[in-house]
Amino acid sequence: MSRQQPPRLLLLAQDDADDPLEPHLATGGFLVERCLAPETAEELLGSDPRLDLMVVTRELSEDQLRGLCAAAAAVNPPVPLLLLSSREPVRALEAGADAVLPPPHGHAEVLARCRALVRRRQLLRPQSTVLRCGPIAMVVEEHEVRRDGRPVKLSPREFRLLRFLLEHQRRIWHREELLRLVWGECEGPALDPKTVDVHIRWLRLKLEDDPARPRLICTVRGRGYRLG
Incomplete structure (x- = not known):
């Protein structure tokens, strides 16, 4: 069939x-x-x-x-x-x-x-690029994110931040670095670094089993954030 x-x-x-x-x-x-x-x-x-x-x-x-x-x-x-x-x-x-x-x-x-x-x-159409980490799968060209096979709806900024973290897994990123690299040279410096914290919290709410005890997007105290 x-x-x-x-x-x-x-x-x-x-x-x-x-x-x-x-x-x-x-x-x-x-x-x-x-x-x-x-x-x-x-x-x-x-x-x-x-x-x-x-x-x-x-x-x-x-x-x-x-x-x-x-x-x-x-x-x-x-x-x-x-x-x-x-x-x-x-x-x-x-x-x-x-x-x-x-x-x-x-x-x-x-x-x-x-x-x-x-x-x-x-x-x-280019071949689909699939980025994975644990239960998360992102199909970049389709602008699609799934967790355990179920679709997850992200804002454009959340999608861009998650994509960046998926492309650089295990590396620790300072908030200022994420503002510059994800938000951009023009927009990032004008924003409060806590903007990153807010978007990380939103991603955890949508992707983590227990957002209060994240296992995918981790906080490295005094240094920044790491995926994986």
């Missing part, structure tokens, strides 16, 4: 709520997230690492299209953008769209093009 593929997340920029394209894509195996404003689509492209494809059915200005294409291209690997529009295809492709389908187009044709674009993106 073949293993069923998980649904691919598709961002649909559409302004017609009565358009049957959305349910057709859902029936075809896509998990569809619909948005109205191009600005919202740009934000989602930059914040949701699960996105596999973007389909645009609404009319956009030249600047809006270029902005969406730039946001899609900034993701690693880039999120392909399919434009369903009467816009001149050459100009749309030059603006950064990956494919253009002018009307008339059937839903079956749109679905087939979506699947082809997702397959092409999968070939560009």
Whole structure:
């Protein structure tokens, strides 16, 4: 029996709520997230690492299209953008769209093009990097953390701090070092070093059996923190 593929997340920029394209894509195996404003689509492209494809059915200005294409291209690997529009295809492709389908187009044709674009993106996706320590496993490219096989929801900063500690296990890090290396040269020096303590406490609450007696993220008195 073949293993069923998980649904691919598709961002649909559409302004017609009565358009049957959305349910057709859902029936075809896509998990569809619909948005109205191009600005919202740009934000989602930059914040949701699960996105596999973007389909645009609404009319956009030249600047809006270029902005969406730039946001899609900034993701690693880039999120392909399919434009369903009467816009001149050459100009749309030059603006950064990956494919253009002018009307008339059937839903079956749109679905087939979506699947082809997702397959092409999968070939560009790097091999997953898995970092482990005890019961913790982090799949870096998927931005996923599991403890004993169960998903753990982390904030972006918690994820970055945990990733750093997983990549440098057994080494002791001072709070000031973590501020500089995890928060960054610009942001870190302006923060109270106790910011690190707060984020360590949050990680322990989510990852440790007994956060009051941590065994994964340890405190080395007078020196700093160590994972493992």
